[in-house]
Amino acid sequence: MEPMATQSELRVLVLAPLGRDAQLTVTALQEASISCCACRDIDELCAEIAGGAAAAIIAEEAFTDQRVSVLQDLLSGQPTWSDFPIIFLTSGAGSAIETRTTGEALALLGNVQLLERPTRVGTLLSVVRSALRARKRQYQNREYLREQERVELALRRSEAQLTFALEAAEFGAWDLELQTGRMWRSSQYDQIMGFAEAPADWTYLRFLEHVHPGDRARVNDAFERALAIGEPWTFECRVIRADGKERWIWVEGDVQRAGKKHNFISALRRRDDGQMQSGDLHPGGPRMIGLMRDITERKITEEILARRTEELARSNAELQDFAYISSHDLKEPLRGISNYARFLLDDEGDRLSEEGRERLRTLIRLSQRMYSLLDSLLDYSRVGRTRLKVEEIDMNAVVADVVDSMKGWLDEQDAKVSTSGSLPTIRCDRVRTGQVLTNLIANAVKYNTSDSKEVQIGSWIDEQGEAIVFVRDNGIGIPARHQQTIFKMFRRLHARDTFGGGTGAGLALVKRIIEHHGGRIWVESTPGTGSTFYFSFGECQPVMQASPSKDEIATR
Numbered sequence: 001m002e003p004m005a006t007q008s009e010l011r012v013l014v015l016a017p018l019g020r021d022a023q024l025t026v027t028a029l030q031e032a033s034i035s036c037c038a039c040r041d042i043d044e045l046c047a048e049i050a051g052g053a054a055a056a057i058i059a060e061e062a063f064t065d066q067r068v069s070v071l072q073d074l075l076s077g078q079p080t081w082s083d084f085p086i087i088f089l090t091s092g093a094g095s096a097i098e099t100r101t102t103g104e105a106l107a108l109l110g111n112v113q114l115l116e117r118p119t120r121v122g123t124l125l126s127v128v129r130s131a132l133r134a135r136k137r138q139y140q141n142r143e144y145l146r147e148q149e150r151v152e153l154a155l156r157r158s159e160a161q162l163t164f165a166l167e168a169a170e171f172g173a174w175d176l177e178l179q180t181g182r183m184w185r186s187s188q189y190d191q192i193m194g195f196a197e198a199p200a201d202w203t204y205l206r207f208l209e210h211v212h213p214g215d216r217a218r219v220n221d222a223f224e225r226a227l228a229i230g231e232p233w234t235f236e237c238r239v240i241r242a243d244g245k246e247r248w249i250w251v252e253g254d255v256q257r258a259g260k261k262h263n264f265i266s267a268l269r270r271r272d273d274g275q276m277q278s279g280d281l282h283p284g285g286p287r288m289i290g291l292m293r294d295i296t297e298r299k300i301t302e303e304i305l306a307r308r309t310e311e312l313a314r315s316n317a318e319l320q321d322f323a324y325i326s327s328h329d330l331k332e333p334l335r336g337i338s339n340y341a342r343f344l345l346d347d348e349g350d351r352l353s354e355e356g357r358e359r360l361r362t363l364i365r366l367s368q369r370m371y372s373l374l375d376s377l378l379d380y381s382r383v384g385r386t387r388l389k390v391e392e393i394d395m396n397a398v399v400a401d402v403v404d405s406m407k408g409w410l411d412e413q414d415a416k417v418s419t420s421g422s423l424p425t426i427r428c429d430r431v432r433t434g435q436v437l438t439n440l441i442a443n444a445v446k447y448n449t450s451d452s453k454e455v456q457i458g459s460w461i462d463e464q465g466e467a468i469v470f471v472r473d474n475g476i477g478i479p480a481r482h483q484q485t486i487f488k489m490f491r492r493l494h495a496r497d498t499f500g501g502g503t504g505a506g507l508a509l510v511k512r513i514i515e516h517h518g519g520r521i522w523v524e525s526t527p528g529t530g531s532t533f534y535f536s537f538g539e540c541q542p543v544m545q546a547s548p549s550k551d552e553i554a555t556r
C-alpha cells in the first residue's frame with residue numbers, strides 16, 4: 001500500500017542556526033529532490049513537526065538546554081504508530097554529546113541517529129533517505145490503524161443495530177459449544193428463561209432440565225437428529241423458568257461446523273462481558289448457534305382461536321342441520337295444508353261464497369310459494385352439507401348439456417345462447433357447475449326485454465392462471481347499488497310475479513356453490529344495456545388453457 005502522507009508530512013526539517021550549515025544542508029537536500037524546510041529555532045521546529053514532517057536534521061549547536069524540553073514533550077506525546085526520526089549533527093571532536101546531560105537529553109528524543117561533522121554530502125543523503133523510508137513505513141502503519149478503526153467502527157455499528165433488532169424483536173441469542181455443552185447467551189435469553197441474574201455456567205443439560213418434562217424427550221430427540229444429520233434444530237416447547245413460571249418458547253438452532261463462515265452471534269459475544277467470556281469457548285470447535293423467543297402469548301391466542309374455530313364449526317354445522325331439517329320437515333305439513341285447501345275448494349266450493357273461494361285459492365297459492373321457498377332453502381343448505389365431487393370437467397360439455405336441457409324454454413323465450421371460443425377444462429363438481437350455469441342463463445333470459453335475447457358464454461385465463469368464466473346478456477341490467485345484494489338469500493329487485501317470478505334464492509345458491517369450490521363470483525352491469533356475471537373456481541385450477549385473453553372477448 002502506498003503511504004498516505006501529505007506533502008508537508010514528507011518534508012525534512014533542518015535546524016542549524018550557526019554558520020552556513022543550514023543553507024548547505026538545505027541545498028544538498030534540494031539537489032537530491034528531497035523536500036525540506038529550514039527552521040530558525042527549536043520552537044519553530046516544534047511547530048513544523050506538529051504540522052507534519054518526515055524527519056528533522058538538528059545541528060548540535062541548536063540543541064540549547066532551555067528549549068529542548070519543548071521538543072522532548074512534543075515527541076513523547078507521539079501517537080503509537082509514530083517514531084519521528086531525528087538526525088543529529090555532532091560537532092566532531094569538540095562535541096558535547098559525550099556529557100551526561102546532553103546524552104540523556106538526546107535519549108529522550110527517541111529515534112535519533114548521530115552524524116559526525118564534517119559530514120560528506122553522500123553520507124548525509126544516505127542517512128536522510130533511510131530516515132524517510134522509515135517514516136513512510138510509519139505512515140503506512142498509520143493507514144492500517146485508521147483502516148482498522150474504520151472497520152471496528154462499522155462492526156460496532158452493525159453489532160449495535162443487530163442487538164437493537166434482536167431486542168426489539170424480543171429474541172434471545174445463544175451459542176452452544178458442542179464439545180463441552182457450554183453455552184453463551186445474550187441477556188435477553190436469560191430474561192426469557194426467568195433469570196434475574198445471569199447464571200455463571202450454562203450448559204445444554206441445564207437448559208434441558210428447564211424444559212417441561214412432557215416435552216423434554218421430543219426436544220432432545222430433535223437435538224440429536226440435528227447433530228446427526230445437520231438439519232436445523234427447530235421446536236416449540238414449554239419451559240419451567242428459573243422463577244418457577246411455565247412459559248412457551250420457540251427455539252431455532254443451526255450447527256456451525258469448523259471453518260464455516262464467522263457468524264453474527266460470535267460478534268455479539270465479544271462485547272457481552274457480563275456473560276461468559278469469549279476466551280472460555282473454543283472458537284474453532286463445532287458449535288450450534290441460534291435464537292430463542294417467548295411465544296406464550298401467541299400460544300394462548302392460538303389455543304383460543306382453535307377453540308373458537310371448533311365452536312364455530314360446530315354451531316355452523318348445527319345451523320346447517322337446523323336449516324336442512326326444518327325446511328325438509330316443514331314441507332310435509334305444508335303439503336297437507338295445501339291438499340286440504342284444494343279438497344275444500346273442490347268438494348265444498350259450491351257451499352262457499354265467492355269471497356270464501358278466493359280466500360281458499362290464496363291459501364293454496366301462498367302454501368305453494370312457501371313450498372318453493374322451503375325447496376330453495378333445502379337446496380341451499382344441501383350445498384354446505386354435501387361434499388363436492390371434484391373432477392376434471394370440460395366446460396364446453398357442461399354448457400352444451402345445460403343448454404340442451406333448457407332448449408324448450410329457451411325457444412319459447414326466443415333466446416339464443418352462444419359460446420365465444422372454446423371453454424377450458426376445470427376441476428370442479430359437474431352437477432353443481434351445471435346448476436350455476438342453469439341459474440345464470442335463466443336469469444340472463446328472464447331479466448331481458450330485448451327483441452332478440454342473447455346470452456354469450458366465454459372464458460379467459462387471468463395472470464394468476466385462474467380460469468374466469470362469464471355469462472353475458474343484453475338484458476335490463478342491474479343498478480350499481482344492487483350489484484352486491486342480489487347475491488343475498490331471497491332478495492329480488494322486482495315485484496314477486498314480474499319477470500317470470502322467482503324466490504330470490506337462485507344467485508345466493510350460485511354464490512354458495514362457487515364459494516364452496518373456493519372460488520368467487522361478481523357482476524358488471526349497465527342498466528338498460530346488459531349484465532355480465534363472472535365466476536372462477538379459485539383453487540380448482542384450470543386443467544388446460546383453451547381460452548382467448550380478456551381483451552379478445554371484451555368486445556360485445
Ligand code: ADP
Pocket residue numbers: 439443444445447473475476477478486491492493494501502503504505506507508531
Ligand atoms: P330470482 O331470479 O328468483 O328472483 P335470483 O337470486 O336469481 O332470484 O336473482 C336475484 C335478483 O337479481 C333478481 O330478482 C333480479 O332482480 C336480479 N337479477 C339476477 N340476474 C339478473 C340479470 N341477468 N339481469 C338483471 N337482473 C338480474
